[in-house]
Amino acid sequence: MWTRSVIVLWLAGAIPLAAQSPTYSVGRPPTPEEIRALGIAIAPDGEGLPEGSGSVAAGREVFAAQCSRCHGPNGEGGVGATLVGGQGTLRSARPLKTVGSYWPYATTLWDYINRAMPFDQPGLLKAPEVYAAVAYILNLNGIIREDQVIDARSLRKIVMPNRDGFIPDPRPKTPSRQR
Amino acid sequence: MGAAAGAGLLVPSRDAFALDTPGKLGTPLGPYGERSPFEKAVRWRRESQTPETGSSFTPLQDSVGTVTPSSLHYERHHSGIPTIDPSQHRLIIHGMVDRPLSLSIEEIRRLPSVTRTLVLECGGNSGSEWADKTGVDVQRSYGLVSGSEWTGIPLSLLLAEVGVRPAASWVIAEGADACRMERSIPLPKAMNDSLLAFGQNGEAIRPAQGYPLRLINPGWEGNTNVKWLHSLKLTNQAYMARDETAKYTELMPDGKAWMFTYEMDAKSVITFPSGGQTLPRRGPYELTGLAWSGRGRIERVEVTIDGGRTWENAHLQEPRLPIALTRFRLPWRFDGREATIASRATDETGYVQPTREALIAARGRNSNYHFNGIKFWNVRADGTVTNVDA
Numbered sequence: 001m002w003t004r005s006v007i008v009l010w011l012a013g014a015i016p017l018a019a020q021s022p023t024y025s026v027g028r029p030p031t032p033e034e035i036r037a038l039g040i041a042i043a044p045d046g047e048g049l050p051e052g053s054g055s056v057a058a059g060r061e062v063f064a065a066q067c068s069r070c071h072g073p074n075g076e077g078g079v080g081a082t083l084v085g086g087q088g089t090l091r092s093a094r095p096l097k098t099v100g101s102y103w104p105y106a107t108t109l110w111d112y113i114n115r116a117m118p119f120d121q122p123g124l125l126k127a128p129e130v131y132a133a134v135a136y137i138l139n140l141n142g143i144i145r146e147d148q149v150i151d152a153r154s155l156r157k158i159v160m161p162n163r164d165g166f167i168p169d170p171r172p173k174t175p176s177r178q179r
Numbered sequence: 180m181g182a183a184a185g186a187g188l189l190v191p192s193r194d195a196f197a198l199d200t201p202g203k204l205g206t207p208l209g210p211y212g213e214r215s216p217f218e219k220a221v222r223w224r225r226e227s228q229t230p231e232t233g234s235s236f237t238p239l240q241d242s243v244g245t246v247t248p249s250s251l252h253y254e255r256h257h258s259g260i261p262t263i264d265p266s267q268h269r270l271i272i273h274g275m276v277d278r279p280l281s282l283s284i285e286e287i288r289r290l291p292s293v294t295r296t297l298v299l300e301c302g303g304n305s306g307s308e309w310a311d312k313t314g315v316d317v318q319r320s321y322g323l324v325s326g327s328e329w330t331g332i333p334l335s336l337l338l339a340e341v342g343v344r345p346a347a348s349w350v351i352a353e354g355a356d357a358c359r360m361e362r363s364i365p366l367p368k369a370m371n372d373s374l375l376a377f378g379q380n381g382e383a384i385r386p387a388q389g390y391p392l393r394l395i396n397p398g399w400e401g402n403t404n405v406k407w408l409h410s411l412k413l414t415n416q417a418y419m420a421r422d423e424t425a426k427y428t429e430l431m432p433d434g435k436a437w438m439f440t441y442e443m444d445a446k447s448v449i450t451f452p453s454g455g456q457t458l459p460r461r462g463p464y465e466l467t468g469l470a471w472s473g474r475g476r477i478e479r480v481e482v483t484i485d486g487g488r489t490w491e492n493a494h495l496q497e498p499r500l501p502i503a504l505t506r507f508r509l510p511w512r513f514d515g516r517e518a519t520i521a522s523r524a525t526d527e528t529g530y531v532q533p534t535r536e537a538l539i540a541a542r543g544r545n546s547n548y549h550f551n552g553i554k555f556w557n558v559r560a561d562g563t564v565t566n567v568d569a
Contacts, residue, residue, distance in 0.1 A: 022339075024289075029280070041361060041410075043414065043419075044416065045416065090430060090434040091433065097425070102425060105419045108420065111420065115358055119231075169442075171444070172442075172474075172530060
């Protein structure tokens with residue numbers, strides 16, 4: 001029975017694929033270098049995270065050198081966004097949306113620092129520096145301990161305070177007929 | 180003289196026009212056009228210490244018709260406008276596909292193309308209107324919307340070429356700007372009507388709009404229309420990018436936030452007369468504005484001149500294309516009495532543009548994005564026009 005259902009599934013998958021053979025045959029397969037260069041997107045399950053690790057202490061130094069001029073010495077914000085605080089404010093009249101209070105996934109922090117920061121030199125930081133900066137910002141928000149080291153394994157296990165704070169778009173059930 | 184005057188009824192005299200001097204030649208033909216030096220409409224943006232990120236707003240108050248000149252199309256950049264040599268640019272489709280593909284722009288342009296006239300609106304357009312003090316003019320309050328003719332190839336065509344694996348359900352789109360901005364696009368949208376656009380308004384897309392290649396997701400918030408597109412990765416999950424979690428999500432009063440709010444709801448605004456303008460004298464005017472919906476055609480636009488007590492159908496410019504700017508017009512006579520004017524759009528799904536008060540009642544004031552409420556302008560007795568705060 002098990003073998004039989006596998007065959008059925010295999011056939012079900014194979015038929016549409018056979019119908020999808022290329023029509024135009026433009027372009028070429030990407031080179032390994034092209035795929036590697038594009039491989040910076042990090043999934044919320046941690047897929048794509050590179051090797052390396054960073055401690056809170058190392059992150060304090062990275063942050064002071066690369067982040068604090070815009071985000072303030074302790075992530076309190078400036079030209080750049082406020083990175084710290086705001087937990088418990090989302091229901092208030094003045095919610096403070098930060099990494100700690102709002103961001104649902106720690107992997108997003110890694111991905112965004114790696115691709116977009118520092119603002120004037122995106123992509124500058126090496127993987128261990130990104131891990132370290134992430135560790136420091138998470139520690140500032142009370143999400144990890146002072147002595148913790150962040151790597152691919154530990155990062156994907158972190159449950160952010162607002163992980164369950166999002167719901168899918170409920171429209172178009174939202175009010176439209178009120179005048 | 181008498182004969183000349185008589186002839187003047189049939190043949191206009193040169194002297195009847197404000198030409199400098201008879202016989203003065205104009206400027207020579209040129210290779211690339213400029214607008215009249217008397218036309219001054221420009222985009223507006225906030226002063227910033229980081230001018231590479233931010234928004235510039237289309238001068239809707241000066242708009243006519245339904246196409247936004249590419250040079251006045253609103254902008255939203257996150258790390259500046261890259262300079263990209265199209266001969267060096269490639270689109271790579273990879274991830275959960277049978278045949279990963281690397282394509283040059285030249286190769287993409289050899290494929291069967293389509294052209295669509297579409298509205299494009301920033302998810303954050305009219306964010307000013309959630310506050311007590313609303314936007315003072317139509318440019319700064321509703322100007323993150325523009326209309327263009329886009330030319331490109333259906334994304335579905337290339338997805339068939341690469342052979343999407345059955346387990347794939349999302350497409351992660353990434354741009355080649357400095358911050359490599361990314362968004363997760365559900366596969367059904369990509370298979371349905373997404374375009375890989377290389378043309379805008381009859382020419383190559385402008386650098387500020389994504390040259391040489393832009394993902395166009397008809398009816399969806401501007402941020403998903405990834406500019407400078409260089410990567411499409413097929414995956415089985417959304418990647419929870421910064422711009423679909425920390426940003427472009429709407430925080431509700433109960434502390435929960437909406438995410439993946441892609442479609443832009445029906446919306447309209449009067450562009451003339453609007454805040455900051457002045458009617459120079461009493462008499463006849465054409466009241467006009469723009470309406471659009473991310474869900475289809477505009478079916479009706481009603482206009483009030485008495486603060487919302489009574490509404491009258493405006494004339495809609497044809498053709499009314501789905502997910503496109505629709506111009507509405509209504510003849511109106513300014514008789515020197517104060518008038519409070521507004522427009523209200525209904526799209527083909529039956530959705531009616533809500534009031535600002537209804538939106539705030541439903542969503543609070545902290546959702547930032549997707550404001551589509553009715554905008555009132557006050558025409559004062561002296562002809563000046565201002566915004567109206569509740």
